[in-house]
Structures are given as C-alpha cells and as structure tokens.
Amino acid sequence: MKLQEQRSQFEIPSEVSYLNIASLSPSFKTVEKAGLDAVKEKSQPFLIPSLAYFDPVKELKQLFANLIQAPDLNRIAPIPSVSYGMATVANNIKLKKGDEILLIEEQFPSNYYVWEKLAQKFEAQITIIPKPKQNKDFGKLWNEAILNAISDKTALIALGNIHWVHGTIFDLKAIRKKTKAHKALLIVDGSQSVGALPFSVLEIDPDALICAGYKWLFGPYGCAYAYFGSYFDEGQPIEENWSNRLDSENLSGLTNYQSKYKPLANRYAVGEHASFIYVKMQIAALKQLIAWSPKSIQEYCASITLDAVKELQEAGFYIAESEQRAQHLFGVELPERLNQTALKERLAEENIYVSFRGNSLRISCHLFNTKEDLKKLSTCLIAALD
Known part of the structure; x- marks a missing residue:
C-alpha cells in the first residue's frame, strides 16, 4: 500500500x-478524541462497568502483539516507561562474577544505567562496543563489531533496533543467532523503531522487547509496552497488584487471596494499567498504525x-x-x-x-x-x- x-x-x-x-x-485527531471521551466517562464513574478494567486491556495487548507479530497477547505487559520495563528484566537476571554485558556506544540512558547497576550487583563486566570512526560503511562495520564481540562470556546484550541518534539499523537476526549460540540473552529497546519500522518477534525471537509508547506508537506520555519471552515466564514482578493475579476479574472475591499470577507476562503489568484514558488513546493509535503498516x-x-x-x-x-x-x-x-x-x-x-x-x-x-x-x-x- x-x-x-x-x-x-x-x-x-x-x-x-x-x-x-x-x-x-x-x-x-482520533487519539485526541478517544482521550477526551474517556475523560468525560470518568465524570460518571457509576456508568463504567467492572469489565472496563480488563476487556480494553486485552484488546490493547492484542493490537500490540499484532504489530510486532507476537503469537500470544499474554506475552505483552502494559508498563509506564522503558526504565520500568528494563528494571523488570534486570530484576529477573542473575549473573556470575566476570560475566559480560554488551552495550553499544552512546546508548540511551534508560538502556544503560540499569545494566551498570546489575553489573555492580554481580561483579559483572560491561563492555561498550564503539561506533566506527570512519563514515564509509559505518553501519556495516558497527554490526560486524557487535557480532565479533559476542562470546562465551557474554551473558546478555542490550541495544535498540536502531541507534536513537544516527538511525543505524542493527542486524538483530544475526545478533540473535549468535547470542543463541553462546546462550546469551537479547534485550531490545524498540522505542525508536517499533511502529515505524517492521519488527517481528517470530523472526527475531528476543528475550524481551521494551517500547516507549509516546513516540512512534503515538500513545500518551507515561505509557509503554513490554514483550517477555519464555526466559521470564516464572519471574518476579517489581510490584504486586491485584489485577495481575488469577481470577482477579471476580471483584467480589478479591480478598480470597490468590497465590498464582495470570499466565506468562501478565505478572509484569504495572499497577493501574487499565487506565481508562490511556488505554483508549493507545487503542486508537495502534489501530491506525496497523492500518498504515x-x-x-x-x-x-x-x-x-x-x-x-x-x-x-x-x-x-x-x-x-x-x-x-x-x-x-x-x-x-x-x-x-x-x-x-x-x-x-x-x-x-x-x-x-x-x-x-x-x-x-x-x-x-x-x-x-x-x-x-x-x-x-x-x-x-x-x-x-x-
């Protein structure tokens, strides 16, 4: 088209x-209207049904799953920011002393500080892959350097699909292939690419994909998305909220405390992720993006x-x-x-x-x-x- x-x-x-x-x-304009309509709904909360805490969220997660070609909406978690998503990822990673975390030069701060803290916690090592000094074949040379840096001591590599300043495209398929060969995790920041550049979970198979929602996904400031692969299926969230637990749709039985989470990534969704205003704005935005492609x-x-x-x-x-x-x-x-x-x-x-x-x-x-x-x-x- x-x-x-x-x-x-x-x-x-x-x-x-x-x-x-x-x-x-x-x-x-449709996103603006969705937000204004939702603001008006809050003026009469007695008309908001209990299912409004759940059904729109499922629709939103399905839309984002469709956008990134993720086969299961239960692998998507609504979150408030990239830093929240990266903190969730780091909270569920254990390293050995001397393990290596690979990052690229001039990475965005939200995808740097969290790894610096994790490296300090486990006495691991951060290795920065520098951008090439020469201009000719800049992107090709940087991708080669990234691939050459991945080794048996690499525990994880975290980077964007593209560089947030230069727009350099990183060959995630090749990087993923090599991380699998060395049993390393691949954590992707999709904030400057997902929504404007094709991305497929089926092709890349990242361990986690974290995306800000207020840039190329046209959502409001304060919303983001996370995809979690199987490595994180039994992990620990950084907060506990009622709606992430099994059978939380039964509002009359909430004090029948439930030890089990909803399946897969649902445990990682931020509290109050059913925000009536944000969710409706995000749904309107993702529908339009998917239509455009x-x-x-x-x-x-x-x-x-x-x-x-x-x-x-x-x-x-x-x-x-x-x-x-x-x-x-x-x-x-x-x-x-x-x-x-x-x-x-x-x-x-x-x-x-x-x-x-x-x-x-x-x-x-x-x-x-x-x-x-x-x-x-x-x-x-x-x-x-x-």
Whole structure:
C-alpha cells in the first residue's frame, strides 16, 4: 500500500515543520478524541462497568502483539516507561562474577544505567562496543563489531533496533543467532523503531522487547509496552497488584487471596494499567498504525527525504547511506565550520523543529511531513555553513 500525506489527521499548523517525533509524537485527531471521551466517562464513574478494567486491556495487548507479530497477547505487559520495563528484566537476571554485558556506544540512558547497576550487583563486566570512526560503511562495520564481540562470556546484550541518534539499523537476526549460540540473552529497546519500522518477534525471537509508547506508537506520555519471552515466564514482578493475579476479574472475591499470577507476562503489568484514558488513546493509535503498516511508513519517509538527503550530502554533510539506516529517523553530522547559533536562530524563524544530539542533528519524520518540510530544513542547514 502506497501511503499519501496524512497531515489532515493531525492538529499541526501549516507553517510548522515538525521533524522531532523521536522526542514526542503529536496525537492523531482520533487519539485526541478517544482521550477526551474517556475523560468525560470518568465524570460518571457509576456508568463504567467492572469489565472496563480488563476487556480494553486485552484488546490493547492484542493490537500490540499484532504489530510486532507476537503469537500470544499474554506475552505483552502494559508498563509506564522503558526504565520500568528494563528494571523488570534486570530484576529477573542473575549473573556470575566476570560475566559480560554488551552495550553499544552512546546508548540511551534508560538502556544503560540499569545494566551498570546489575553489573555492580554481580561483579559483572560491561563492555561498550564503539561506533566506527570512519563514515564509509559505518553501519556495516558497527554490526560486524557487535557480532565479533559476542562470546562465551557474554551473558546478555542490550541495544535498540536502531541507534536513537544516527538511525543505524542493527542486524538483530544475526545478533540473535549468535547470542543463541553462546546462550546469551537479547534485550531490545524498540522505542525508536517499533511502529515505524517492521519488527517481528517470530523472526527475531528476543528475550524481551521494551517500547516507549509516546513516540512512534503515538500513545500518551507515561505509557509503554513490554514483550517477555519464555526466559521470564516464572519471574518476579517489581510490584504486586491485584489485577495481575488469577481470577482477579471476580471483584467480589478479591480478598480470597490468590497465590498464582495470570499466565506468562501478565505478572509484569504495572499497577493501574487499565487506565481508562490511556488505554483508549493507545487503542486508537495502534489501530491506525496497523492500518498504515510500518513498511508503508518507511517507504513514505524514504520518498520525502530522498532529495533533501542528496542535497545535504553534496553540500558536505555526512548522512549514512540509505540501506544502513532507518528512513524515519537519521542523523546529519554537522561540519565544524557550521555556525550552530545561526542555524538554531534560522530554524526557530522558519518554525522547524528538530533535535540536536552532540555534533549531529537528528531528523525524525512521519506521514504528516512532506518534501517541502525537508527542503526547508536543508536550505537552513546549507545557509549556516561559513
């Protein structure tokens, strides 16, 4: 399916070029309506049935399972943040002294601090796989370095599907194959990819996949998703809440305390995960994303960025080649001679929103963007060269 521009589904002023969804997504109009409708429902709580604590959550988990091709919704847990999901993962991992945790250079903090703490707890070792210094075949060389680093002493590797600044695609299929050969865990942060880039649990088979919900999944801030593989089937949650226990749907019998959890990942769902407002917003968002499909979103983003990328590369900006990076998110390395102060002033004047990360500018786009948005940006960047 070839997608067309979808700006009419968003409340973004025509003069604004929003190229920063990797920080925070705008809401679809349908997501906004779902949230407002849910707020109104809370005004009359006596009309909210007890099944509202359960049935919408099942629908939400099934939608997310469909998006990532997970065969069982019971492997999905609604959580409030990536850090919560990573803490749950780390809480159920025991290491031996000298075991190795592999991370990549410049990993997002929520996928670093938790492993630093785990390594300290068990006297394990963290090994950082550096990004290549040379630009040519940047992504290929980084993937080779990751694969070469996995060995018998590797207990786990944690990384994103793509790099959160550069958009470098990591070959999770190859990485998973090697982790299995060395009996190591694969923990994936899908926050900057799932929803915009195809991801299949059936293909990758990660031990855990943790995703923020407020970026490419278009949910509200404060919602996230976790997929847990079989390694975590009998694990311990970091909190105990009533709705995660077996037979919790029977509200009149809640004080008949139940020692058993609901099956699989249900034990890891955060308390109050049935939030009537958040759940309805997330359901509306996932339905639309599935209708569009991540594959078609990638193709659309590639089509609107192609000309601007070529123009910037010819002007001396480094952008990784298309086949080694994502199309919805990528970095533009800024030359030393570029006047960043002048650039930021020009961007503000033109109502262009992007993220500066180190010496790179991160572009993240979606179906509300057009070629004209990218042209405006490239013009500003080239004008800032001294």
